[in-house]
Amino acid sequence: MxxxxxxxxxxxxxxxxxxxxxxxxxxxxxxxxxxxxxxxxxxxxxxxxxxxxxxxxxxxxxxxxxxxxxxxxxxxxxxxxxxxxxxxxxxxxxxxxxxxxxxxxxxxxxxxxxxxxxxxxxxxxxxxxxxxxxxxxxxxxxxxxxxxxxxxxxxxxxxxxxxxxxxxxxxxxxxxxxxxxxxxxxxxxxxxxxxxxxxxxxxxxxxxxxxxxxxxxxxxxxxxxxxxxxxxxxxxHDTASAIVAVPEWQTSLYISSGTWSLIGIENPFPICITKAMQDNFTNEGGVNYRFRFLKNIMGLWMIQEVQRLLPEKWTFADLAIASKKTNYTGTVDVDQRRFLKPDNMIEEIQAACRETGQEIPTTPGDLAKCIYVSLAVSYEKAIEQIEQTVERTYEQIHIIGGGSQNGQLNQMLANRTGKTVIAGPSEATAIGNFLMQCISCGDISSLEAGRELIKQSFQVTEYKPQRSDQAYANKI
Missing domain, CATH: 3.30.420.40 (ATPase, nucleotide binding domain)
Structure with missing residues (x-):
């Protein structure tokens, strides 16, 4: 119907x-x-x-x-x-x-x-x-x-x-x-x-x-x-729905980017080896009994909390702009449990920098830069771990979900990894949800046919690696 x-x-x-x-x-x-x-x-x-x-x-x-x-x-x-x-x-x-x-x-x-x-x-x-x-x-x-x-x-x-x-x-x-x-x-x-x-x-x-x-x-x-x-x-599970909307699942790593960042690959079988366990990768179930071999990274929760706590009205776009204007270089380990639900995210980030002997981020731009760079570092490490585990190299990273609209972070990731970053669609989770309903009722013949439809229906943005952090994007 x-x-x-x-x-x-x-x-x-x-x-x-x-x-x-x-x-x-x-x-x-x-x-x-x-x-x-x-x-x-x-x-x-x-x-x-x-x-x-x-x-x-x-x-x-x-x-x-x-x-x-x-x-x-x-x-x-x-x-x-x-x-x-x-x-x-x-x-x-x-x-x-x-x-x-x-x-x-x-x-x-x-x-x-x-x-x-x-x-x-x-x-x-x-x-x-x-x-x-x-x-x-x-x-x-x-x-x-x-x-x-x-x-x-x-x-x-x-x-x-x-x-x-x-x-x-x-x-x-x-x-x-x-x-x-x-x-x-x-x-x-x-x-x-x-x-x-x-x-x-x-x-x-x-x-x-x-x-x-x-x-x-x-x-x-x-x-x-x-x-x-x-x-x-x-x-x-919202991530499982979002992965339905990744068109190039065989050639791309993916990041489902939102409050959490889920970075991984779609695999036909679970990878339950010691290295995967030590790297803290998970094998969550996907559609058609495929597996989402991925790592759960703290994600944009940190910037959401900082934005909420700032005394003045800062939009996420404002924070991204401010992060480009600062020379702050400190980073934190975003995978530490201390960032799961601290009493005050700004103070927790500052404490982590203080404990590691780094400059304390004080301005909104410093805090945003610290978070973005720290996330990119964590993403890069997880990508290296995936490629080591499955013994293959991926040329591109497909970012879906609301976080795919963060051009600053997307370009930073392309620069650090030397890989092309493809961003979008931002509503991947809802799209994947919709596709499974259509497949159930015969409106769409298969998951592969649904992914082809996605490529035809939604524009994505491509970020090529640069030496400079000056972000740019080519519409495709």
Whole structure:
């Protein structure tokens, strides 16, 4: 059924509902609703307001109808790892606690000591991050054992939002792999591992693949919204959806750039070797059972926090311009846990520079330059690690997502690596979400055909390596 489809893309700071349609030659995509998001303290923890998110999704559906799109399907993607638990009446038992919350402090280290790092990595292929769902669940078990005992259903955030729409309980594959509880080789929940960790395997649903139609929205929502619309699972992990929109997956490294920077390659099999583990690379599930062999780097969260804390109104464009005008040369290790959720990002960056004997960044331009250069250094290191692991060289880097619009950082990366950087599309996550709905319904014949459509439909920007840091770009 070739009609408009809604791609709901929710990130850590905002969400958007996009309406898409294809005529077979190109993709048309436009925003119909945008809303704010953010974790706030609720009691002892930082939490996401999932009921608010659901209300905004409904507003987006209504807005699309008012604009005359009358959508035929919808799919939701969000960030990874966070979840809710339901009781036997399907009532929510827990808040959706944010991965930036401190409740997991020390849990990962306890698991590594008890289980063994190599043994866990060989089974799951997932990098060791303190916020992985496994550690969140174990922290919850320690803090609230009685509540866990009442739980009947585990759902990640997009699973829960799909459940509110349909009443159907699912766990979608790509997001489930980020929990560190899915076996990389069987591609199923590792029930032996889950049991060994003291968690009940009965919590988890059968894994469903991107493109699965889980049915129409509930009858009461059809009456409320005035439309009957099918819910089709995209790759519900936003990075997995974004990678669907990388046209040249065989020849390019990719960076999905936003609050986080995910840098890697698409691979037909997991790489669970010691070097990959030591370099802290992960093997997250992708569409068609491909693997996203990637590294999770702190990303533009740091500049977002600096911009928020500055006493005057600075736009990201202002900060980029200011960074070009300073001769500041200091850098920080962006992969340090200290930058995950510091009380004050500016003070944390300054402290890191002070501790390493570098000049203290004081102006907005100094801070922005420090972050951009530090990110480029981290990107360059990760690229070298990928190429060493897979024993091949890539000529270009494809940057997708909102961060692809940061020309200063794109040019800096091209200069440092000597590789061509291709930036765009910026709405890659929503595009990938939309494509999986189209493939499910036969509007697009395959993933490869969808990627060809993307090349025809969206302009990208090319950055060639330069000796100078003076940024330039050629439209192609």
């Amino acid at each position: 070739n009609g408009y489809r809604l791609a709901v893309d929710i990130g850590a700071s905002s969400g958007r509902v996009m309406a898409g349609k294809t005529n077979g030659d190109e993709v048309e995509l436009q925003e119909v609703h945008r809303f704010q998001n953010g974790a706030t303290r609720q009691g002892a923890h930082y939490c996401w307001d999932v009921e608010y998110l659901f209300s905004e999704i409904k507003r987006g559906i209504k807005a699309s109808c008012e604009m005359g799109f009358n959508p035929v399907s919808i799919g939701i993607n969000t960030w990874a790892v966070d979840f809710v638990l339901l009781d036997e009446q399907d009532n929510r038992l827990t808040e959706a606690v944010s991965y930036r919350d401190s409740r997991t402090d020390g849990v990962m280290e306890e698991v590594i000591d008890a289980y063994g790092k190599e043994a866990l990595y060989e089974r799951t292929g997932i990098a060791f991050q303190p916020f992985n769902t496994l550690y969140q669940l174990l922290a919850f078990k320690k803090l609230h054992p009685k509540t866990l005992a009442k739980a009947q259903t585990f759902m990640m955030v997009p699973d829960y939002l799909h459940f509110l729409l349909t009443g159907v309980k699912t766990n979608e594959y790509t997001n489930a792999t980020t929990t560190q509880m899915v076996n990389a080789f069987t591609k199923l929940w590792d029930e032996d591992l889950i049991t060994e960790m003291g968690l009940p395997p009965s919590l988890f649903q059968e894994l469903k693949l991107p493109g699965t139609n889980i049915g129409p929205i509930k009858a009461e929502l059809q009456r409320e919204l005035g439309i009957k619309i099918d819910v089709i699972l995209p790759a519900t």
